[in-house]
Amino acid sequence: xxxxxxxxxxxxxxxxxxxxxxxxxxxxxxxxxxxxxxxxxxxxxxxxxxxxxxxxxxxxxxxxxxxxxxxxxxxxxxxxxxxxxxxxxxxxxxxxxxxxxxxxxxxxxxxxxx
Amino acid sequence: xxxxxxxxxxxxxxxxxxxxxxxxxxxxxxxxxxxxxxxxxxxxxxxxxxxxxxxxxxxxxxxxxxxxxxxxxxxxxxxxxxxxxxxxxxxxxxxxxxxxxxxxxxxxxxxxx
Numbered sequence: 615x616x617x618x619x620x621x622x623x624x625x626x627x628x629x630x631x632x633x634x635x636x637x638x639x640x641x642x643x644x645x646x647x648x649x650x651x652x653x654x655x656x657x658x659x660x661x662x663x664x665x666x667x668x669x670x671x672x673x674x675x676x677x678x679x680x681x682x683x684x685x686x687x688x689x690x691x692x693x694x695x696x697x698x699x700x701x702x703x704x705x706x707x708x709x710x711x712x713x714x715x716x717x718x719x720x721x722x723x724x725x726x727x728x
Numbered sequence: 729x730x731x732x733x734x735x736x737x738x739x740x741x742x743x744x745x746x747x748x749x750x751x752x753x754x755x756x757x758x759x760x761x762x763x764x765x766x767x768x769x770x771x772x773x774x775x776x777x778x779x780x781x782x783x784x785x786x787x788x789x790x791x792x793x794x795x796x797x798x799x800x801x802x803x804x805x806x807x808x809x810x811x812x813x814x815x816x817x818x819x820x821x822x823x824x825x826x827x828x829x830x831x832x833x834x835x836x837x838x839x840x841x
Contacts, residue, residue: 648828657818657833715760717829719772
C-alpha cells in the first residue's frame with residue numbers, strides 16, 4: 615500500500631519556539647493532505663485540509679496563525695506550530711489522499727512543549 | 729453537525745470470543761465508511777471500507793462490517809478474536825463535502841489470552 619512518512623517522529627521544544635513537522639507521500643502524489651491532532655485516549659481531530667498550491671482550509675476552532683500549513687508540492691506538506699506552548703503538546707498525524715479517495719496515514723509526530 | 733459515534737469505549741474479551749463494535753454516523757445521502765485500527769505504538773491502518781455495493785464488507789485479519797443504511801450503522805465484527813487484536817479501533821466517514829474523514833472517538837479492545 616501507499617506509504618506516508620512524517621518527520622520528526624518525536625520533538626521536544628521550549629515554550630515560545632516554533633516547530634516544523636513534515637509529511638511526505640513516498641510513492642504517490644497527493645493533491646490533498648490532512649493534519650490531525652490526537653489527544654490521549656481520544657479520537658483524531660481534523661485540524662486542517664491542505665491542498666497543493668493553495669491555502670489550507672482550517673476546521674472551526676483551529677488557529678491558522680498558530681498552525682501554519684504549507685503544501686508546496688504533490689508529495690510534501692508541512693505543519694509549523696508557531697510559538698508553541700505546553701497545551702500544544704500532542705500527537706500530530708498527517709494523512710494523504712490517493713486518487714482512489716483513500717487516506718493513508720503517517721506514523722505521527724509526538725510534540726512535547728516544555 | 730456531522731458526526732460518527734462509537735458506543736463502546738472499552739471492550740474486554742477473552743481469546744476466541746466474538747466481537748462486535750458499534751458505529752453510527754449522523755447524516756444521510758451517500759456515505760463512504762471506514763474502520764481503522766491502531767496497534768500499540770503503531771500508526772493507523774485501514775481494516776476495511778465501504779463505498780457502495782454489497783453492504784457486507786470483508787477486510788483484513790478476518791474482520792468484516794455491515795452497512796445498514798436504515799440504521800445509519802456500520803458495525804465491525806469478528807467471529808473469534810485473538811490476543812493480537814488488542815488495539816484501538818476507529819470508525820470513520822467521509823464528510824458530506826467529500827473533503828475529509830470524520831472519526832469516532834475510538835474503542836479500545838483488550839483481548840486476554
